Amino acid sequence: MSANKDLVVKDLKVHFGGGKKLLSGRKPTVHAVDGVSFTIPAGKTFGVVGESGSGKTTTALAIMRLVDITDGSVTLGDTQISALKKDELRAARSRFQIIFQDPFSSLDPRKRAGEIVRQPLDLMSIGTPSERAAAVSELFEQVGLRPEQQHLFPHQFSGGQRQRIGLARALSTRPDLIVCDEPVSALDVAIQAQILNLMSTLQKELGLTYLFISHDLGVVQHICDEIAVMYLGQIVEQADRVTLFKNPKHPYTKALLEAVPTVHGNKRDRSQRTRLHGDPPSPINLPKACRFASRCPRAESRCHNDIPPLEENDAGHKVACFFA
Amino acid sequence: MSSAIANDVPLLSVKDLVVDFKTRAGNARVLDHVSLDIKAGKILGIVGESGCGKSMTALSIMGLVPNPPGKITSGSISLNGRELTDLSEEQLCDVRGSEIGMIFQEPMTSLNPVFTVGEQIAESVRLHEKASKQAAMARAVDMLKAVDIPEPEIRARAYPHQLSGGMRQRVMIAMALACRPTLLIADEPTTALDATVQAQIFDLLQDLQRDTGTAIVLITHDMGAIAELADDVAVMYAGRIIETGSVSNVLSQPQHPYTQGLITCVPHLVPDPPIEREVLREIPGMVPALTNLGAGCAFEPRCEKAFARCKAEKPALLQISESQFGACWVLEEESA
Ligand SMILES: Nc1ncnc2c1ncn2[C@@H]1O[C@H](COP(=O)(O)OP(=O)(O)OP(=O)(O)O)[C@@H](O)[C@H]1O
Ligand SMILES: Nc1ncnc2c1ncn2[C@@H]1O[C@H](COP(=O)(O)OP(=O)(O)OP(=O)(O)O)[C@@H](O)[C@H]1O
Ligand code: SF4
Ligand SMILES: [Mg+2]
Ligand SMILES: [Mg+2]
Secondary structure, three states: OOOOOOEEEEEEEEEEEEEEOOOOOOOOOEEEEEEEEEOOOOEEEEEEEEEOOOHHHHHHHOOOOOOHHHHOEEEEEEEHHHHHHHHHHHHHHHEEEEEEEOOOOOOOOOOOOOHHHHHHHHHOOOOOHHHHHHHHHHHHOOOOHHHHHHHHHHHHHHHHHHHHHHHHEEEEEEEEEEEEOOOOOOOOHHHHHHHHHHHHHHHHHHOOEEEEEOOOHHHHHHOOEEEEEOOOEEEEEEEEEEHHHHOOEEEEHHHHHHOOOOOOOOOOHOOOOOOOOOOOOOOOOOOOOOOOOHHHHOOOOHHOOOOOOOOOOOOOEEEEOOOO | OOOOOOOOOEEOOOOOOOOEEEEEOOOOEEEEEEEEEOOOEEEEEEEEEEOOHHHHHHHHOOOOOOOOEEEEEEEEEEEEOOOOOOOOOHHHHHHHOOOOEEOOHHHHOOOOOOOOOHHHHHHHHHHHHHOOOHHHHHHHHHHHHHHHOOOOOHHOOOOOOOHHHHHHHHHHHHHHHOOOEEEEEEEOOOOOHHHHHHHHHHHHHHHHHHHHHEEEEEEEHHHHHHHOHHHHEEEEEEEEEEEEEEEEHHHHHHOOOHHHHHOOOOOOOOOOOOOOOOOOOOOOOOOOOOOOOOOOOOHHHHOOOOOHHHHHHHOOOHHHHHHHEEEEEEHHHHHH
C-alpha cells in the first residue's frame, strides 16, 4: 500500500474564551496554541516538549478534534480532520486514537477490561460480535496481558497494566495515528521501560505514527525521531533527535536541556549551569515581540521589538531566534 | 545553626522502624525494619518503586501515620537526641513546623483555596511562635522573597489558584521554612513541573541547605536529581531499605540487582545520542503485594541473579565498603 498516511498540521490555532459575557463584557482570550505547523511522516514518532502551559496538550486535543480549532488545518493522509462534520468525524475516529497520562482516571471503573478494549469496535460497529471477541483477545496478547484478565476491572490492575489496557483500546480500531499525552509519566521507571519497549515494537509491527508529549527529555530522546520545542503556544525549535540534543540553538531549548539533572552529574556541575528566572508571560497579554525575550539571557533590544520567524536551515533544523 | 551537635552525630536517626497496616487482605508490613541517619546540613535521597514506603517513612518521622488502620509497631525515631515515637499528639504538633517542615507532592491539595498565600504562611508562623499579625505577615513576605517569587508584597495577597504550579510549590517551601526547621522533608516536590521550574526548586533547596544548615530528606524517582543534590541515598523495595550509601558509590557502583535495574532501565538524556537506538533494559514483572511477602527476598520473583537461598531467607543489609550497604544474598556469598 502506498497510501499517504502522513499527519500534516498547518498553522493551527486554538484560542479559549474571547466570547461575549453578558454582564462583564469580553472574556479575555487565552492563546493556548498560536500558529503551530508540523508534519509527521507515517510510521514515525514526533515529540513535543516545552514549558508547562505552552499548549502541548491543547495541540493534541485539537488534532483529535476534542477541542474547537480556531484556525488552521489538520490532515491525516487524504482526510482533512479539521474539516470533518460530526457524523463523518465519528466514522473517521477509527484512524486516530489517544492515550492519556493517567491510566487510573481514563478507564471506566465499572467496565471489565475486555469490554473497555472492545468498546471502540462496538461504537463504530466494526466486525461481527465474534470477530470483535477474537480481535480483543489478539489485542490483549499484543500488549502483553493474559486472556483471562479480560474479565477483571481496572482497579484490579497495576498502573503499568492499566496503561497496557489503554494502549489495547487505542489499537482496537487499527488506527494510523496514536496521540500520546505523557503516556508514561505516571508509571514507575521499571514499568516505564516495559511500556516504551512495547510502544516501539507495536510501531514496527503495525506501522503506527505517534505524536508523543512528555516532560521527560530522556524518554523523548529515546523514543522520538523528530522533536518540537514549544514555548507560549508556538514552536520555537524543531530538529531530528540527534541534532536537537547535540546542537540546540534556541536559548529556551538550551535552558531546558541544561535544567535536566543527570545521573552522571554532581553538585559542582549543577552550580555552574545557567538558569532561567521568573515565569513566562501570560498567554492572555502576549508580547508583540519574541515571546521568550523577558527571560532570555541573550536578548537585545531587537528581541523586545520584533517577532523572530521560525526559519529552517538546509538540514531541516528550524529555530525562531534572531541569533540562532 | 545546630552547632550544639557534634558534626558526626546524626540530626535524625531512625532505627528498625516497623509500620503495619490492617487491610482486608490481612496485615501489610509497610515498613520493615527501616533504619536511616541524616546529619545536619546534609541531603538524604530516598528512591524506589511506587508503594515501597517512601512517603510512609516521611509520615512516620512527622508522626502522621494514619492510625487506624496503620501503626508504628516498633522501632525508634530520634531527632536532635529526642525520641519522637513517645511524644503525645500535642508535643508532636509542636515538633512539626518548628523543627520539621514538610513539602508534599501536590501543592494544590495542601494549600487552602480560600485564604491568600500570605495569610497561610503568616498563620503557620503564628502557630509556632508568638508573633503579632503584622510581624507574621512581614515574615511571610520575606519568605516569599527568599524563595524567589517576584513582587512578593503583591503575590502575598494572591490566592493559590492565581499562581502557576511552580509558584505554588515555592509557596509550600516558604511555608515549610517559615519556622526555620532543622529538618525539611520534601516528598516528590517537583513531580508534574517542567525541567526549568524543577531546576529552580532544586536550586532553592540546595541554597537553603548550604546557607542555613537545614538537613533535607528528598524523596524522588529521579536518579538524576539524586546524583546532583543528595549526599547519601537509600533505595527502598517493598518496605525495606535494600541498598544505601554515599551517592557517588551507589550510583556509580550499584550493588543490589534492583538498584542496578533502576539505573539501567531509565533512558538517560545524553548530549550526543547514538543514531541506532537500543531496546531499554526492563525489570520484568511487578512489585509483590505487601500482605503476602513470603520468607525470602521480596525482589526474588523479578531478579535475574536469584538462586535457591533467595526464596528461603530475607537478606539483611551487609556493609560492602566504608559508605555502602546492600541487602542481597549474592553480596553475602561474594564476601564469604
Ligand atoms: N479549556 C480551557 N480554557 C481556558 N484556558 C485553557 C483551557 N485549556 C487550557 N487552557 C490554557 O491554555 C494553555 C495551554 O495549556 P495546555 O494544557 O495545552 O499546556 P501544556 O503544554 O499541555 O502544559 P503541561 O505541560 O502543564 O501539561 C494554558 O495557559 C492553559 O491554562
Ligand atoms: N491507608 C492505607 N491502608 C493500607 N495500606 C496503605 C495505606 N496507605 C498506604 N498503604 C500502603 O503502604 C505502602 C507504602 O506506601 P507509600 O505511600 O509510602 O509509598 P511510596 O513509596 O510513597 O509510593 P509512591 O511512589 O507511589 O508515592 C503502599 O504499598 C500502600 O499501598
Ligand atoms: S537476594 Fe537474591 S533475589 Fe534478592 S536481589 Fe539478591 S540475588 Fe536477587
Ligand atoms: Mg499537558
Ligand atoms: Mg509517595
